[in-house]
Amino acid sequence: APLAELSGDQDFQLFLHKNLEFTRKIKGDVAALQRVVCDTFQLCKEEELLLVQQDLRITQVALEQCHRPGFQAEACFSQIRDGLHAYHSSLAAVLELLPSHAGLVETLQLDAANLSSNIQQQMEDLGLATVTFPAEDRGPLPAFSSRFQHQVGGFLILANFQRFLETAYRALRHLAR
């Protein structure tokens, strides 16, 4: 059954509420890392990095299927799942950048992987066709030509991931009762 019809289903609602909480947790951890990047490298405002951002190929996962008016629940879930997968990989660049916060970054990677497989499991439980989106141009981690670029890259990965999570959160909440 299309996902929207399932929003009355108790198990589905439990799945939504659990993973809304999980998303809040991940968002909190990403915010904590953003504060570390701000305190450590004085990189706090995205608008100050618009120029240098153009030189970097930083993970940017679009969730167009999760935005209204074209909200498409099954496709949105697939995009969230694939996006989490992508950020799980690109967080490796943040791990290199912040060795003294490796614990928090690794927890973030574990959480992103868990949330992605929770969504995959739920889609399978609901018998949804698992739509897999092309990996866009995610490819290997960007190679930074300077330490400054690496710092900016880390900042942007976290900023994009926070925005991604915000959209994912709204999509889950849209379906939750």
Place this chain on the structure above:
Amino acid sequence: LLLLLRLGGTLGCASVEVGSPVVPLGSAVTASCSVRSRLCRGLQGGRARISWMLDNETVAGSQGCGGGDTEVSNLTLPQFNRTQAKLWCWVEWNGTKQRVGLAEIRAGYPPAKPSNLSCLLNLSDYGLTCRWQPGADSLLPTSVVLKCSTSRAPAVTGCTPQGGRSHCTVPRRLLQLYGQMEIWVAASNALGTAESERLRLDPMDVAQLEPPALRSIQSVPPQTDCVTLAWAVAPSSAHMELWCELRYRPPEDPNWVLVTGIVGQAGTAQCCGLLFGTPYLFQMRCRRHSARGHWSEWSAARNHTTHE
């Protein structure tokens, strides 16, 4: 006492075979000791007289010819009631008795089925600590591991209890937060294996919340019978929807007054109907709103004396 044993572990002169080196306690043990006179220097041509000792106790075997120059003594111990023993094979030589072979035997039980498995998730490191009742001692070396699996990954060893304990902690990297997991204890020794019941849980549903903090308590001056408390949940629960309750009482009064249904992350709660000029103890605790999982411990008590 000359030990007729050849170095390097090959007992050319003699060898002892047992049916099984580990047997159920009280069951029969069979053994045989074969002496090859030709290979025992000093025994050539003679008929080896074989005897047995179980630790320090003589036990009788039945000796016969094993073909060629080999003598064989067979031994049956109908009811082996020791948990551990050494079974020695001896041969008489030059008027002396020589140790020529040894078998070490252990006895016990298959592992008991572990029971009462329960787990708690620690929110500071997200380790899942599980405890269980090991059951009766098997008297044998027994390996115990905690196994876990998710719907998307095969069973793995979650953790191994150390030093014979019956608890251990599954690290975060093996957990599937907010997903269904199966957790069970597996015990195995030489006589068999046993598994506990399988616990199906979401680790978050057994999270042990850290208690909230009572930040401040103030009397509401116009109505001396009311106080306002400022409270906040622990940082580790900041992302959760919680259900909290408050209790208060004068120190000497054994009965607490309970205020339930306090929701949210932080805020203020008001209590009225208090006696004026009276010292009160206040505590608070929380649990996840989904009513799954455990209450936190009560917060540290805070004292407050109401207005005169």
